[in-house]
Amino acid sequence: MSRALYNTPLTAEAEKKCRKLRKGQVAFSPALQQAMRTIKVYTLLHRKAEGKKVSSRLLSRAIHKAKLTPVVHALSIVDLKVQLQESYKRYYNVKNNHVAHRQTHLEEVAQALAEENNNAKATTLQQ
Numbered sequence: 001m002s003r004a005l006y007n008t009p010l011t012a013e014a015e016k017k018c019r020k021l022r023k024g025q026v027a028f029s030p031a032l033q034q035a036m037r038t039i040k041v042y043t044l045l046h047r048k049a050e051g052k053k054v055s056s057r058l059l060s061r062a063i064h065k066a067k068l069t070p071v072v073h074a075l076s077i078v079d080l081k082v083q084l085q086e087s088y089k090r091y092y093n094v095k096n097n098h099v100a101h102r103q104t105h106l107e108e109v110a111q112a113l114a115e116e117n118n119n120a121k122a123t124t125l126q127q
Contacts, residue, residue, distance in 0.1 A: 029101035035091040037066040042084040049077045 026032060041062045048054040063070060075083065094101060107121075114121040 026095055026098045027102035029105045031094050031101045032098060035094045038087045039091055041066045041068055042080055042087055045072060046080045046084055049080055
C-alpha cells in the first residue's frame, strides 16, 4: 500500500484518540516491581487517609502483594507522606540501575533452570 493512505485526515484523527502507552523504557526486574507495588500501597493509604474512596479489597490485595504488614493501616497522614517519599526515592534508585537489576534477575532465573534441568548456567542464559 502507498504511504499516502496512512496520512489521511481520518488516520490522523484516529491516532489522536488512541491512548499512548508510556512505559518508561525500563527493563523488568523483581526489585523494580517491588518498589512500584510499595508506591501503590502508600498512595492508596494516603488517598484513604484524606477521606477519598479506596476499595478495601484493592488496598488489602496491594498490601499483600507488596509484602507489607497490615500495621501500615495505622499510620498517620504525615507518616504516610514520609513513607511515600521514601518509596519514590527507592524506586528511582532501582530505576537508575534497571539494566543491572534485570541482568541479575536473568542470571538467577538461568541458575534455577540450570539446576532444575541439569544444564550449564551459560547455555541456559544464552537460551
